[in-house]
Amino acid sequence: MWIFNTNALICGAAGISLFFVSIKWSDNRDLAVIVAIVGAMLFDLFLRFTNDETENPGINPEAGGHIWFIPIWGVGILLLIFAGLSHFQVI
Numbered sequence: 001m002w003i004f005n006t007n008a009l010i011c012g013a014a015g016i017s018l019f020f021v022s023i024k025w026s027d028n029r030d031l032a033v034i035v036a037i038v039g040a041m042l043f044d045l046f047l048r049f050t051n052d053e054t055e056n057p058g059i060n061p062e063a064g065g066h067i068w069f070i071p072i073w074g075v076g077i078l079l080l081i082f083a084g085l086s087h088f089q090v091i
Contacts, residue, residue: 007047008065011072015040041076
């Protein structure tokens with residue numbers, strides 16, 4: 001399996017777009033990072049659960065975006081944890 005599949009690239013592009021829209025709208029980098037991560041996760045979940053070709057869309061690689069073998073929503077949760085820890089200067 002490739003590092004990025006097509007759905008992962010689409011979700012990544014959506015997250016990057018949301019980042020720049022958030023920066024332009026609020027001028028708050030922390031908020032823009034969170035909006036980008038959550039937006040990519042939600043778009044991935046939308047792609048997964050509107051895909052009728054798979055029985056288990058939550059983790060199936062053909063249903064949504066994967067980075068290595070981890071679904072985008074799983075990577076997003078980890079990134080949100082790191083963003084929170086970074087914001088509060090824990091790491």
